[in-house]
Amino acid sequence: MKSIKDLDIMKAQGIQQIGSRTCEVCNSKVPIYDRKGERHSICLTCENNKLAKQQKDGYEPLKRREMANKARVVSYIPQELEHVTFNDYVPKTEAQTQAMNLVQELIQGKHLAIVLQGDPGTGKSHLFRCAARELAKQKVTWTEKDWEGKVKNFEVNKIVVFAKVPELMKIIQSTYKGRTDLTETIILETIANADVLILDEIAGERSKTDNGFETWSGDITYQILDSRQGKCNLYNLNYSSAEVKKKYGETHGKRILSRMASGAKILQVKGPDHRMKGLM
Incomplete structure (x- = not known):
């Protein structure tokens, strides 16, 4: 009234x-x-x-926004991959077709993790960039307490970290010299807590050797892989298992490969290097 x-x-x-x-x-x-x-x-x-529905579906709580902002800082997408699509991907071999199907199946929720292994230039990063875009559109339920202490559920977009390993290692190294507000701990926690992790060019970094092995970057890589067990991951490896073990050491290399392969669909991607087109 x-x-x-x-x-x-x-x-x-x-x-x-x-x-x-x-x-x-x-x-x-x-x-x-x-x-x-x-x-x-x-x-x-x-x-x-x-x-109320708009606030629930479109509103990102403070903690979630902070996570998303950190993920954007950690992520690195090369310029040449920024606007690629599945339509741009033209498979030249059966393995490349299988790779595209596998990635699309993961987007549909049929797989939790995949590893694409093979030479550079076969389109693995291309496919992963397309996956990152589609996965970031998907929703997950996020639970958080409001200022009154009441538990509320929010429908929010997935947080996807697309990290190119050589660039990621440079970002982590920069934290040691105080060049950024980030710390190694913040970076590793951000990666561990993301809804989806895409690691591009695993083992592609170069760091100082210790007794012939790149132990520092190997330790970081292992920590990341270990923190992602049972979560949605897409891993791109341009090297053979033997090369990984040569780089990080037999024992440490095996541990890295084991964590990467755990619960994942693995595919060897063979095909021509599209970057070499026209070169003699």
């Missing part, structure tokens, strides 16, 4: 209630108003429900 003050305000604005109706959506009683010969009737119950 409206107060006398509200009725006076409506009257002053030339608004008069001339009847009511039943909302066809929620069956609420809705008043009908006349203002200067024009009729207006809005169901506030439906409008409030719509607003």
Whole structure:
């Protein structure tokens, strides 16, 4: 029931209630108003429900926004991959066709993790960039407490980290010299907590050797892979297993390969290097 003050305000604005109706959506009683010969009737119950849904589906809570912002800092997508699509990908071999199918199946939720292994230039990064775009459109439920301590569920977009390993190692190294507000811990936590991790050019970095092995980058790589067990991951490896073990050492290399392969569909991608087209 409206107060006398509200009725006076409506009257002053030339608004008069001339009847009511039943909302066809929620069956609420809705008043009908006349203002200067024009009729207006809005169901506030439906409008409030719509607003609540928009806030739930489109609103990202503070902690979630902070996670997404950190993920954007950690991610690195080369310029040549920025706008590639599945339509641009033209498989030249059966293995390349299988790779495209495997990636699309993961997007559909049929696989949790995949490893594409093979020579550079066969389109693995291309496919992963396409996957990153599609996966980032998907929704997940995020639970967070509001200022009153009440638990609320929000439908939010997946956080996808696309990290090119050589560039990722440079970012981590820069934290040691105070060139960024990030720390190694923040970077590794961001990667561990992302909904999807795409690691491009694994073992493609170069770091100082210790007794002939690149132990520092190997330790970082192992920590990342270990933190992602049981989560959605797409791994691109341009090297053979023997080359990985040669790079990081037999024991450490085996541990890295084991973590990468755990729970993943693995495919050897063979085909011509499209970057070498036209070269003799």
